[in-house]
Structure formats: structure tokens, C-alpha cells
Amino acid sequence: MIHAEFRVEPADYGVDFADLRAVREPVFVVEQQVPIEEEWDELDPHCRHVIARDAQDRPIGTGRLTPERKIGRMAVLPEWRGRGVGAAILLALLDEARARGWPEVSLNAQTHALPFYAAHGFEAYGEEFLEAGIPHRRMRKSLDAPDPGRRPRPPRSGDTQLREIASETDVRMHSAGVIARARREVRLFTRDLEATLYGHPELVEALREFATSGRGPLVRILVVETDRLRAEGHALLLLAQRLSSVFALRTPVDPEDRQAPESYLVADETAYVFRPLATRFEGSACLDGPARARQLAEAFDRRWERARPLSELRAL
Numbered sequence: 001m002i003h004a005e006f007r008v009e010p011a012d013y014g015v016d017f018a019d020l021r022a023v024r025e026p027v028f029v030v031e032q033q034v035p036i037e038e039e040w041d042e043l044d045p046h047c048r049h050v051i052a053r054d055a056q057d058r059p060i061g062t063g064r065l066t067p068e069r070k071i072g073r074m075a076v077l078p079e080w081r082g083r084g085v086g087a088a089i090l091l092a093l094l095d096e097a098r099a100r101g102w103p104e105v106s107l108n109a110q111t112h113a114l115p116f117y118a119a120h121g122f123e124a125y126g127e128e129f130l131e132a133g134i135p136h137r138r139m140r141k142s143l144d145a146p147d148p149g150r151r152p153r154p155p156r157s158g159d160t161q162l163r164e165i166a167s168e169t170d171v172r173m174h175s176a177g178v179i180a181r182a183r184r185e186v187r188l189f190t191r192d193l194e195a196t197l198y199g200h201p202e203l204v205e206a207l208r209e210f211a212t213s214g215r216g217p218l219v220r221i222l223v224v225e226t227d228r229l230r231a232e233g234h235a236l237l238l239l240a241q242r243l244s245s246v247f248a249l250r251t252p253v254d255p256e257d258r259q260a261p262e263s264y265l266v267a268d269e270t271a272y273v274f275r276p277l278a279t280r281f282e283g284s285a286c287l288d289g290p291a292r293a294r295q296l297a298e299a300f301d302r303r304w305e306r307a308r309p310l311s312e313l314r315a316l
Contacts, residue, residue, distance in 0.1 A: 211246040
């Protein structure tokens with residue numbers, strides 16, 4: 001799971017132990033005075049761990065999923081709190097639990113954190129108790145119910161249909177549908193961020209809704225012809241400047257990437273709109289086409305790694 005300022009990824013207990021320790025011990029042992037012998041237990045080697053890293057690859061947060069179907073050791077370094085790291089870690093653990101087919105997960109929440117977990121659909125039960133000298137309550141969540149922190153996905157009926165598009169209206173309508181399918185990330189490869197299309201109120205509002213959904217979203221945009229942006233006063237650029245922690249823009253420097261004729265929009269690795277010629281509106285769209293969406297996402301990621309940050313955005 002990638003975000004504009006950090007990413008959340010699986011961690012191997014043996015390989016990544018030093019990084020897990022670099023978060024858990026400052027938070028639990030130093031800050032909360034948990035005895036170190038209680039912090040590391042016999043379950044750790046058997047848990048599914050995730051770790052959040054900043055843009056410099058430094059560990060900033062952790063969490064684990066135990067064989068007992070419990071979430072625990074949720075920790076975020078102080079300077080990163082309030083920036084969506086904890087929510088991203090929790091959602092990654094919930095996704096892992098669902099992937100394992102678990103009907104429910106539970107956790108022991110420190111009492112001050114009850115509202116955080118309640119916002120993600122957990123319900124408290126039982127009496128308050130002390131754990132490592134800290135007041136806790138038990139909480140649980142059914143994984144059959146949707147997460148309040150996620151937007152409901154549109155119905156899947158008919159989503160696998162490949163739809164032909166032939167006009168700007170078609171592109172705009174299907175692009176809005178693709179953005180509505182996004183749960184984690186939107187990728188956009190465009191020649192000049194077409195103002196009449198991506199600056200249209202319908203798409204700007206769709207992206208604003210996704211960007212403010214509160215579950216660690218990311219919008220990455222590759223713009224080839226950046227010189228045109230200065231003259232357009234683009235509504236999407238204004239949104240990207242206001243929500244700079246969500247939107248990341250780069251421009252290709254590799255000649256092959258700069259000469260690519262296509263334009264496409266991808267939601268996660270699920271839905272897409274693809275136009276073989278960016279200068280024309282003809283193309284295709286699919287709201288549930290993971291094979292093609294994954295192919296486009298991987299092509300985008302390769303170009304992204306070769307691109308440079310769009311620093312000109314500050315002057316627009």
C-alpha cells in the first residue's frame with residue numbers, strides 16, 4: 001500500500017526485526033514504559049507483521065496479526081501521528097485477515113484509542129482491564145461488514161464488460177466510474193492533463209472525494225508536456241496543491257516515455273480507461289478488468305521510477 005509520504009508493506013520478523021524494534025521499543029518500552037520482556041513475546045515469530053516506511057525507507061509504524069486472529073502492536077512514531085499512518089496499517093492488517101478468510105478479528109485497545117478503532121467499525125465489549133499497566137478494552141470487528149473508512153464499491157454486476165468509448169463525454173463518464181472504484185490508488189498518465197477533461201467539475205469532484213476519503217489514498221499523475229500547464233489555470237492542479245499529501249506529480253525524462261502516444265487512468269489494479277492515442281477520445285474502459293489494469297499499472301510504475309518530480313507545480 002503506497003501513499004504520497006509513506007508506504008505500508010509486509011515485514012518478515014527475522015529479516016526486518018531491527019526495523020520493527022526501531023518503532024516498537026521507542027513507543028512501547030520508552031514512551032509507555034512497557035517492560036521489554038512483555039513487549040516481545042512467543043507469538044511474534046508466528047505473526048503476520050506490516051511496517052510503514054517513509055520516503056527515505058525509514059521505519060515509522062508497525063502492526064501485527066496473530067494466529068489467534070488478533071490485531072496488535074499497533075505503533076506509530078510520534079512525529080508521524082495524525083498523518084494517516086495508523087489507519088493505513090490497520091487497513092492493511094484487515095485486508096490480510098480477509099485474504100485468510102477470517103470472519104472476525106479482535107484486539108485489545110488502549111482506552112484513549114477506542115474512538116480510532118470505532119471509526120473503523122470495531123465494537124468494544126467487556127469491562128476495562130489493565131495490560132502492561134495500561135487501561136484497555138476488548139474490541140472486535142466482523143469482516144463481513146464494510147469498513148466505515150472505505151467508500152462502498154459500486155455493484156459488480158456487469159463490471160467485467162469491456163466498453164468502447166468514442167467521445168470526451170464517454171471518457172469523462174467512464175473515468176468517473178473508474179475513480180469511484182478506487183480503494184487505495186489512482187494512476188493517471190497524460191500528455192498535458194487535458195483541462196476540459198481532467199479539469200471538468202465532475203472528475204475534479206470525483207478525485208476530491210477519493211482524496212479526502214480518510215483511508216490513506218494516493219493519486220499519482222505523470223504529465224509529459226508540462227509547459228502547457230502554466231497557461232491553463234487547471235482546476236485539478238489547484239486541488240493537487242491543496243491536498244499535496246495525497247497528490248504526487250512527476251514528468252517523464254526518458255525519451256521513450258515522453259514519446260508514448262497513449263493516455264490512461266487506472267484505479268488500483270482493477271479498473272481502467274485506456275486511449276491508444278492521447279490526441280483522440282476513442283478507446284476502451286472496464287470497471288473490473290484486473291489483467292489489463294495490472295498491466296497498465298505496472299507500465300505506469302516503471303515510468304514513474306524513471307520520472308522526475310514536477311517541481312514546476314509550485315509556480316503554476
